[in-house]
Amino acid sequence: MDKLHHIAITVPDISKALAWYCDEFDADFTYADESWALLQFDNIALALVLPGQHPPHIAVERSNAADYGALTPHRDGTASVYVEDPWGNTIEFLQTGQKPA
């Protein structure tokens, strides 16, 4: 069964939003810079992203992510590609593991 890696919602200020979400929820701070932050919940991560930098999206883990387009490698060893459903919702197909294609 497919697993969702994270969901991303847009906020206008990462540090202010991170402070609010860390205060409101029992979740582990994972990463933050000026353009996005990641909070790990029990079963999934929540990403806070800036509008214009990343669309709000859901990310699904897929070993065949490359089938959906050219993968962009990330610093943590994952690689992914953004696609849209027929109605404009953004889905990130994310390949985890050591060897992004």
Place this chain on the structure above:
Amino acid sequence: MDKLHHIAITVPDISKALAWYCDEFDADFTYADESWALLQFDNIALALVLPGQHPPHIAVERSNAADYGALTPHRDGTASVYVEDPWGNTIEFLQTGQKPA
């Protein structure tokens, strides 16, 4: 640590979107009617909702959901209330279990 129960994204037609998502993903069909549908992924459920009926949102399981407002009971025994973060993102505080307040 807090657990996210589901995330909800908006689509213009539930049955068409359900067909697309069921075809695209390895997830279990849980429920559908004219206004929303639920697909269970490995770690979280994905809700497809109509704009105007439900906002796109994330739902967090909370035994103290009632602290956030008057709970609306649902057919499955859960009860919840929608709130917004300071930037307009909708969060559903969802109380699971047998006795919604």
